Amino acid sequence: MEINKIKDHIAEKFSNDYRIWSDVLSNTQPENYVCKNWQVEISQEDIFVDTPSKTFSVNEGFFACNLTLQSDNQGDDITYSKSFSAKGTFQLDSINRIEIEDIDIAIEIDIF
Secondary structure, three states: OOHHHHHHHHHHHHHHOHHHHHHHHHOOEOOOEEEEEEEEEEOHHHEEEEOOOOEEEEEEEEEEEEEEEEEOOEEEEEEEEEEEEEEEEEEEOOOOOEEEEEEEEEEOOEOO
């Protein structure tokens, strides 16, 4: 598979796969909120892929989501938006789809 197609697949996974962001959202401070929706922006130029070792890194991406904080029976809406970097490993499945296996995302966890 071409390197640019691998980058596109990785960017698509970051944009569409909630499992990638669930740990990040679970570790934000404060806790106890509901994520209404989220969006990820990554430029292909910021994704680096090493195909022989099946590793990748993202130099700079942007993650934003709308949260409803649950405190004292009233919900306060807040936007959480932060830049991030990431690194991880991937595999190609039998029909050349990218499966991200391990991922480490560096992002500020404080919502406020």
